[in-house]
Amino acid sequence: xxxxxxxxxxxxxxxxxxxxxxxxxxxxxxxxxxxxxxxxxxxxxxxxxxxxxxxxxxxxxxxxxxxxxxxxxxxxxxxxxxxxxxxxxxxxxxxxxxxxxxxxxxxxxxxxxxxxxxxxxxxxxxxxxxxxxxxxxxxxxxxxxxxxxxxxxxxxxxxxxxxxxxxxxxxxxxxxxxxxxxxxxxxxxxxxxxxxxxxxxxxxxxxxxxxxxxxxxxxxxxxxxxxx
Amino acid sequence: xxxxxxxxxxxxxxxxxxxxxxxxxxxxxxxxxxxxxxxxxxxxxxxxxxxxxxxxxxxxxxxxxxxxxxxxxxxxxxxxxxxxxxxxxxxxxxxxxxxxxxxxxxxxxxxxxxxxxxxxxxxxxxxxxxxxxxxxxxxxxxxxxxxxxxxxxxxxxxxxxxxxxxxxxxxxxxxxxxxxxxxxxxxxxxxxxxxxxxxxxxxxxxxxxxxxxxxxxxxxxxxxxxxxxxxxxxxxxxxxxxxxxxxxxxxxxxxxxxxxxxxxxxxxxxxxxxxxxxxxxxxxxxxxxxxxxxxxxxxxxxxxxxxxxxxxxxxxxxxxxxxxxxxxxxxxxxxxxxxxxxxxxxxxxxxxxxxxxxxxxxxxxxxxxxxxxxxxxxxxxxxxxxxxxxxxxxxxxxxxxxxxxxxxxxxxxxxxxxxxxxxxxxxxxxxxxxxxxxxxxxxxxxxxxxxxxxxxxxxx
Numbered sequence: 001x002x003x004x005x006x007x008x009x010x011x012x013x014x015x016x017x018x019x020x021x022x023x024x025x026x027x028x029x030x031x032x033x034x035x036x037x038x039x040x041x042x043x044x045x046x047x048x049x050x051x052x053x054x055x056x057x058x059x060x061x062x063x064x065x066x067x068x069x070x071x072x073x074x075x076x077x078x079x080x081x082x083x084x085x086x087x088x089x090x091x092x093x094x095x096x097x098x099x100x101x102x103x104x105x106x107x108x109x110x111x112x113x114x115x116x117x118x119x120x121x122x123x124x125x126x127x128x129x130x131x132x133x134x135x136x137x138x139x140x141x142x143x144x145x146x147x148x149x150x151x152x153x154x155x156x157x158x159x160x161x162x163x164x165x166x167x168x169x170x171x172x173x174x175x176x177x178x179x180x181x182x183x184x185x186x187x188x189x190x191x192x193x194x195x196x197x198x199x200x201x202x203x204x205x206x207x208x209x210x211x212x213x214x215x216x217x218x219x220x221x222x223x224x225x226x227x228x
Numbered sequence: 229x230x231x232x233x234x235x236x237x238x239x240x241x242x243x244x245x246x247x248x249x250x251x252x253x254x255x256x257x258x259x260x261x262x263x264x265x266x267x268x269x270x271x272x273x274x275x276x277x278x279x280x281x282x283x284x285x286x287x288x289x290x291x292x293x294x295x296x297x298x299x300x301x302x303x304x305x306x307x308x309x310x311x312x313x314x315x316x317x318x319x320x321x322x323x324x325x326x327x328x329x330x331x332x333x334x335x336x337x338x339x340x341x342x343x344x345x346x347x348x349x350x351x352x353x354x355x356x357x358x359x360x361x362x363x364x365x366x367x368x369x370x371x372x373x374x375x376x377x378x379x380x381x382x383x384x385x386x387x388x389x390x391x392x393x394x395x396x397x398x399x400x401x402x403x404x405x406x407x408x409x410x411x412x413x414x415x416x417x418x419x420x421x422x423x424x425x426x427x428x429x430x431x432x433x434x435x436x437x438x439x440x441x442x443x444x445x446x447x448x449x450x451x452x453x454x455x456x457x458x459x460x461x462x463x464x465x466x467x468x469x470x471x472x473x474x475x476x477x478x479x480x481x482x483x484x485x486x487x488x489x490x491x492x493x494x495x496x497x498x499x500x501x502x503x504x505x506x507x508x509x510x511x512x513x514x515x516x517x518x519x520x521x522x523x524x525x526x527x528x529x530x531x532x533x534x535x536x537x538x539x540x541x542x543x544x545x546x547x548x549x550x551x552x553x554x555x556x557x558x559x560x561x562x563x564x565x566x567x568x569x570x571x572x573x574x575x576x577x578x579x580x581x582x583x584x585x586x587x588x589x590x591x592x593x594x595x596x597x598x599x600x601x602x603x604x605x606x607x608x609x610x611x612x613x614x615x616x617x618x619x620x621x622x623x624x625x626x627x628x629x630x631x632x633x634x635x636x637x638x639x640x641x642x643x644x645x646x647x648x649x650x651x652x653x654x655x656x657x658x659x660x661x662x663x664x665x666x667x668x669x670x671x672x673x674x675x676x677x678x679x680x681x682x683x684x685x686x687x688x
Contacts, residue, residue: 020597020598022499065491069494127606130634130635130637133609137609164610
């Protein structure tokens, strides 16, 4: 061959690996502890409001032509004795969200640790499959204070933020959460307080925009109280 | 310039100089020189093609001028054609000079990129007896290297347009060219600076957000409408639209049956054969060449603004933000621009076509190889280093990389011609620019090789 390298039949190089597919990993780490049964946001309970808005977000991603291709979604809940994988990282077509029930304590540290472990596994898979990815987004939502040892997970996650491996957006619902503890998970973005439904909707609207355009920094600006 | 010509002189005339009205008077002045017998003219071999004048005429220039100028030179019996391949083989020209065949040389061109290539060749050899010249208002002047910040953009300190209105709720807008256009509300797309509506009449209207209806943007649109941009693959504004007697945006053609390159890219170019990739890359480069030849800088070149109609037809959209005349492009994409512009720079300093080259190289690379040139599996895309080039240039390393059959991107890198690999390698590692005509030539050459190889394989 003229260019010196042997290709045999070169009709198509797509081997299923390293074809240049691109993903945006998004992880929702959601508090479903017992206090989420309260109605501090409005007529609905906090957990019902959270479920409603997560379903709307999933529908947005499903219906947006770019978000549908880009987004790899993972959902972890922490309520009761241990966290649960509601949805492991999956393309949106394979996401099957079962609404959360509020129960028990607030194992936030274990929830975040589980989210970190899932992300590391997903990144290894990306590496092996030659899939490029945008910086993962982790949205941490809680209405209270962790009831487990959270420090190690907070330290690891904040290290990943500083190494520019992940973006973390911490959100406190109502008035009973501890902003300083939430800030431990996120050294670069201050926790956002949500006290009404509109705030919730704004949060997920901006997150939706990021899934269809990873370069859209509206959510960063909103968390930093900058003009959108 | 004519009075400076002494001894045996080589005059290399690039095509753009032959198209200047001042050329024939200059040539006549040259013929009257006492030492005219020692002047030889050189031009690129492609100008011999019989349809060259007609081809340029179709592109909007005065093709008859080219034929006339060539006839004048041919009449001297001292016009020689050289095959410069990429038009810019000035090293060969300097070799002739150093071999003592000529005493001095002049390069005539109107194009800045040709001058830059000439400067690059001259700089290496430190020759002072060679000059590049161009016509300025019919008179020949020596080219001067532009200072980097020499070209100021049209800028107003205080916004003069106080009439910006919000046409969000408009049912109709008015275009002087197309009259009243009914906006279809069930088909709206959010663009960078406004919303894009389909109209009942079949065109598209971009209705700008009030904050983007500025004095400069309207002046730019007016300038764009005066330009002769007739290319079906450039979705150029066709007219300004008005609401309540105020300009609110522009109208353009609708392009159907297309998908944006970003979508195609993030799905790994599914359905594209290797030939389709090369075709798409070539079509993309030819559209860019068309724009750059008209002095238009895209500025915000990115896969989202490139549409493809399968298998490989390319369209550029969102043209309202381009830099034209003295009106700047005030946006850029961080992944497709190496320089990080400040707000002030974007608004006050004009860019050159060379500033589009990082995006051009990256996009062509992504089309042909299917990966970003800075691919690093251990980093997210935003953190990949634009100064790192991820592909080897040495043959043995390429062969080793090719052995990893899981890496389709390495296969495609090896599949390019050696020249194409060099052009990418030296651009991304040393900023050595290969201009669009060179790229177009190399890709066409490689495509011809592929076709021959396919035919040979089929014949066996």
